[in-house]
Amino acid sequence: MxxxxxxxxxxxxxxDVPDPAPGPGEVVVDVTCVQPSVTECMMIAGEPVAQHGHLAAALARGPVRFGGHEFCGVVTAAGRVPAGSRVTVVETVVCGRCAACRRHRPDACASPGFVGFTRPGAFAERVVVPAANVVPVPDGVSDSAAAAIQPLAGAIHAHALAAVRPGESVLVVGAGVMGLLAVQVARHGNAGQILVAGRSRAKLDLAVRFGADLVLGAGDGVAERVADATEGVGVDVVIETAGGAPSVGLSGAGTLDLAVRCVRRGGRIVLVSVLPEGAPAPLARLRERSVSLLHPGSGAGAFTHALRLVARGDVDVESLVTHRLDGVDEIPEAIRITADKPAHGAINPAQVSIGGPAWHC
Structure with a gap:
């Protein structure tokens, strides 16, 4: 393959590489649609983000199958999942043996693996995954939407972790795909005033369509406008989605500082973006203002709920997919587009249809 x-x-x-063979508790999935994540693009470029050390050590030993944790496919070699099932996959693979897993705390697994990072992923025609990580895709959800579901699951986790109460104000920093999904989740999650700060006027217009009450451009004096909108108090919750390596079109580490300046005393900041290792953090101000800094996790429960929201029409994922390519050999081009989305006018990562016309993706 x-x-x-x-x-x-x-x-x-x-x-060309050998076809994968499933082991105990695993299934083979023929990939129908895959998209690179921005984190994968950063890692391929060598940016010092999470898992960089693991990848560098692996590359020192030789070439590595890398990338592809956001995808949809069809089970062909079945185990506990029937052949022909249309599925997506949760990327985090827990060991099931450590003390945390035995205590039903897989989020604290001592030695987790990650599809596409520590084991081969879906930048390929087919992939082997644990059956326990498979999530069925319901009727009415396209392969394209299913491949894009992981960011929506992340937005759901962020909203839940922030424990947004009915009527609380939320500022979303960043109007990319994660920010726009966070707006939709906040609106359906009974948030009160929703504010969005971003750089692209077209994406800010989408934020308004998805339920934002106030959108702010990069030159609008965001902290001051947020203070005005909240009578000087600051927002209850900030969902930060824009930070990361400028080399892939992200906003560096300054977005965390902006979040601290916009949140109220005792408020919560959820850091969704993946900042480079050693990025500065305003810890003294976080402590002085009693602000909680939170990091969302992962899990099949949010994937299932995310797919249900899309199937019901509560969240629009597909309109964010602006670039579709056809054929497995277009994966490097999808990575090139995703690594610099602003230059290509992309919102969601570029998607690749595998095994069929791009419109099937």
């Missing part, structure tokens, strides 16, 4: 193989940072090649 064809698959992406990383030979070094910045050197991703499509190659």
């Amino acid at each position: 064809r698959a992406a193989v990383l030979h070094g940072f910045g050197d991703l090649r499509m190659e």
Whole structure:
């Protein structure tokens, strides 16, 4: 089969590799639609973000199958999942053996793996995954929407972690795909005033369509406008989605500082973005203002709920998919587009249809 193989940072090649064989408790999934995440793009480029050390060590030993944790496919070699099932997959693979897993705390697993990061992912025609990580895709949800469901699951986790109460104000920093999904989740989650800060006027217009009450451009004096909108108190919750490496079109580490300046005393900040290792954090101000800094997790429950929201029409994912490519060998091009979405006018990562016309994706 064809698959992406990383030979070094910045050197991703499509190659012929052996078909994968499932082990105990695993299934084979034929990939129908896949999209690169911004984090994967940063890691392929060699940015020092989460899992960078693991990838660097692996590359020192030779080429690596890397990438592809946001995808949809069809089960072909079945175990506990019937063949022909249309599925997506939760990326975090827990060991099931450590003390945390035995105590039903998989979120605290001592040695988790990650589809596409520590084991081969879906930048390929087919992939082997644990049956326990498979999430069925309901009728009415396209392969494209299912491949894009992980960011929506992340937005759901962020909203739940912030424990947004009815009527509380929410500021979403960033109007990319994560920010726009966070707006939709906040609106359906009974938030009160929703504010969005972003750089793209077209994306801010989408934020209004999705339920934002006030949108602020980068030059609008965001902290001052937020203070005005909240009578000087600050927002109850900030969902930060824009930080990360500027090399892939993100906003560096300054978005966390902005979040601290906009949140009220005793408020909550959920850091959704993946900042580089060693990024500065205003810890003294967080402590002085009694602000909680939170990090969302993952899990099949949010995936299932996210798919249900899409099936009901409560959240619009597909209108955020602006670039679709056809054929497994287009994966490097999808990564190139996703690594610089502003230059290509992309919102969601570019998607690749595998095994069929792009409109099937």
